[in-house]
Amino acid sequence: MEWYEYVLKRLLLFVPTLFGVSVFVFYLVHLVPGSPAVAMLGVRATEERVQEIERELGLHEPLPVQYVDWFSGVLVGNLGQSYSFNGPVAPILADRFFVSLELVLLTLLVSLSVSIPLGIVAALNKNSAVDYFSMGVGITGVSVPTFFSGVVFIAIFAVGLSWFPVSGYVAPTEDLVENLRHMVLPTLTMTLVAVAVAMRMMRSSMIETLGEEYIRFLKAKGLRSRSILFGHALKNSFIPVITVIGLQFGYMLSGAVVVEQIFAIPGLGRTVLQAVLQRDYPLVQGSVLLLALWFSAVNLGTDLIISYLDPRIMEEEA
Amino acid sequence: MTSPRLSVRDLQVTYTTKHDEVNAVDRVSFDVQNDEIFGIVGESGCGKSTLASTILRLLDDNGEITGGEIRYGDWDLAAMSEGELAKQIRGREISMVFQDPNTSLDPVYTIGRQLIETIRQHLDVSKQEARKRAIQSLADVGIPSPEDRLDDYPHQFSGGMRQRVVIAIALSCDPGLLIADEPTTGLDVSIQAQILDLLEDINANHDTSIILITHDLGVVAEVCDRVGVMYAGNLVEVSPVDVVYDDPKHPYTEDLLRSIPETHEMKSELTVIKGTPPDLREPPSGCRYHPRCTKVCSDACETGDIPQEYREDGSVVRCYLYDPAENPEYEGSAKVDEGQRDGQLESPERGDQL
Ligand SMILES: Nc1ncnc2c1ncn2[C@@H]1O[C@H](COP(=O)(O)OP(=O)(O)OP(=O)(O)O)[C@@H](O)[C@H]1O
Numbered sequence A: 001m002e003w004y005e006y007v008l009k010r011l012l013l014f015v016p017t018l019f020g021v022s023v024f025v026f027y028l029v030h031l032v033p034g035s036p037a038v039a040m041l042g043v044r045a046t047e048e049r050v051q052e053i054e055r056e057l058g059l060h061e062p063l064p065v066q067y068v069d070w071f072s073g074v075l076v077g078n079l080g081q082s083y084s085f086n087g088p089v090a091p092i093l094a095d096r097f098f099v100s101l102e103l104v105l106l107t108l109l110v111s112l113s114v115s116i117p118l119g120i121v122a123a124l125n126k127n128s129a130v131d132y133f134s135m136g137v138g139i140t141g142v143s144v145p146t147f148f149s150g151v152v153f154i155a156i157f158a159v160g161l162s163w164f165p166v167s168g169y170v171a172p173t174e175d176l177v178e179n180l181r182h183m184v185l186p187t188l189t190m191t192l193v194a195v196a197v198a199m200r201m202m203r204s205s206m207i208e209t210l211g212e213e214y215i216r217f218l219k220a221k222g223l224r225s226r227s228i229l230f231g232h233a234l235k236n237s238f239i240p241v242i243t244v245i246g247l248q249f250g251y252m253l254s255g256a257v258v259v260e261q262i263f264a265i266p267g268l269g270r271t272v273l274q275a276v277l278q279r280d281y282p283l284v285q286g287s288v289l290l291l292a293l294w295f296s297a298v299n300l301g302t303d304l305i306i307s308y309l310d311p312r313i314m315e316e317e318a
Numbered sequence B: 001m002t003s004p005r006l007s008v009r010d011l012q013v014t015y016t017t018k019h020d021e022v023n024a025v026d027r028v029s030f031d032v033q034n035d036e037i038f039g040i041v042g043e044s045g046c047g048k049s050t051l052a053s054t055i056l057r058l059l060d061d062n063g064e065i066t067g068g069e070i071r072y073g074d075w076d077l078a079a080m081s082e083g084e085l086a087k088q089i090r091g092r093e094i095s096m097v098f099q100d101p102n103t104s105l106d107p108v109y110t111i112g113r114q115l116i117e118t119i120r121q122h123l124d125v126s127k128q129e130a131r132k133r134a135i136q137s138l139a140d141v142g143i144p145s146p147e148d149r150l151d152d153y154p155h156q157f158s159g160g161m162r163q164r165v166v167i168a169i170a171l172s173c174d175p176g177l178l179i180a181d182e183p184t185t186g187l188d189v190s191i192q193a194q195i196l197d198l199l200e201d202i203n204a205n206h207d208t209s210i211i212l213i214t215h216d217l218g219v220v221a222e223v224c225d226r227v228g229v230m231y232a233g234n235l236v237e238v239s240p241v242d243v244v245y246d247d248p249k250h251p252y253t254e255d256l257l258r259s260i261p262e263t264h265e266m267k268s269e270l271t272v273i274k275g276t277p278p279d280l281r282e283p284p285s286g287c288r289y290h291p292r293c294t295k296v297c298s299d300a301c302e303t304g305d306i307p308q309e310y311r312e313d314g315s316v317v318r319c320y321l322y323d324p325a326e327n328p329e330y331e332g333s334a335k336v337d338e339g340q341r342d343g344q345l346e347s348p349e350r351g352d353q354l
């Protein structure tokens, strides 16, 4: 099987995934107890008023009908009207999505450029000072909760040193420099956690690879350590790390909610939280759908990259 | 007189572990002649692989050469720097093939790339030229339509074919010596024979000496010219292959032969050597084989140093049986002098290539 055939196959398989995800998301959202009409009107609203609103929103219809209604809209990019924002869901989500995406991409960029080299150096100098140092960084990173490190960063770098703004968001289209200045502390906070996982994975994967017999054979062929490391060990040891990075990348978008709250960033995570509290069904559905799609797409991307790097994967599929 | 291709003298290798030192190779000396297939046999754990990796200086990190020389041409491999070894020796003059072809190749690169990188590492040739050589190497080891297979990945080959690819890589720069550490152990019996044939063929048609490590005396009988028998880190006997089978010198060699099923002659019963190989962390004093030996002839066997090398017919043997001072019943043997070793006298010389 050629690689493009594999890609096509995986893309085709993505269509039923989308469909399944949409059904799941729809029912999940409607299982949450509490009526949006009550949320909108307050608990002291009259029964008639509630029913009136529910009829207006189409909530009196049976669930399958509501689903078909909603999903046929989704297919043409219409995610419905948000109750709480008084506007169409799609553009609201798009805005929020790109804010979160920037945060996630920056985090990924920074954390990978730290974790991958650090993991490699640690593996090459197993049980040395560098190794213990990086292990320390890793353990600290995963054990300090985000809400704590975020607040500490604000206290030191924003309040204390005034290097960066305390919170808030500026769109990159408005002022790129200000945008980045606002992104530094949130990125740093998220990076702390992300670094640990990728670094430890990179380290153990590199150690395992360097112990492989083919590395010894490469040495026996007269290849220099540098060619062995960069020409063979790196690619082999990076493949398992990609899976981990992919998972991180997938989770981060929704996982950013705490950081978005701390730094008052109008991202997707925050929006979902608001929407759930408001019983804003269309907005919740839309954002959960988006998150699920994002996760599936990242997963697909990960698989495609791995299949491109590791020729054995396609063989197993075939 | 031709000098041997490889001369190992008094080689000593020690592994250091947390609590102990493992003396895995002890005062081993032997020569490998030009164009011969030299077998090394011995039970599991006697130090065969250690000896093989020491020659290319590919010991595990905790292993160290603690004495002796490894002469190849004008080089002493035991004293060479890593950089020089990579440049002059590994893959260029001496190549190595490991036991398991399934793990010897990098799974994520094509075999073409793995061949070409070896060739370009050692020979100053263009990419196209290297590619041509790569195809030739594959053809030499009997891979059908080599041109089409260059862009295949290791997993697309069967076990036997994969071992051929490994051998092709090892031979791609025409080394003078190929070390094959149990190259057929992981393969089907029918494939084993093919790989052995290939090694014989390479030995006959290229100017390549081969060290073939195995624990299978049948394999030795089939392909080797001479054989070294290892026991517990010592090389106890080096003999032409027919001597080993017809008139083994060392008691261990004798016992070892008796312990393998004889297919050609159904004469002797199968006997197992009593006892177990010693723990190399604390090897026995004297001759390391004495606790299991049925022919102990002198106190020196138990309390002396390891026996010297004695010449006996075309063989070199390390056993007090052949020392007139320790074994009065024996006379006529002589210690081996340097410059007058085994093989150089007995095995026919096939030209000096170095
Ligand atoms: N890295 C190491 N550290 C400590 N001891 C080792 C190490 N490698 C090998 N040894 C020990 O050295 C001795 C010789 O091992 P070696 O692998 O050379 O034997 P072998 O003859 O090749 O055995 P086999 O037939 O099983 O391959 C064994 O006792 C083994 O336990």
Ligand SMILES: [Mg+2]
Pocket: B048, B049, B050, B181
């Ligand atoms: Mg071995």
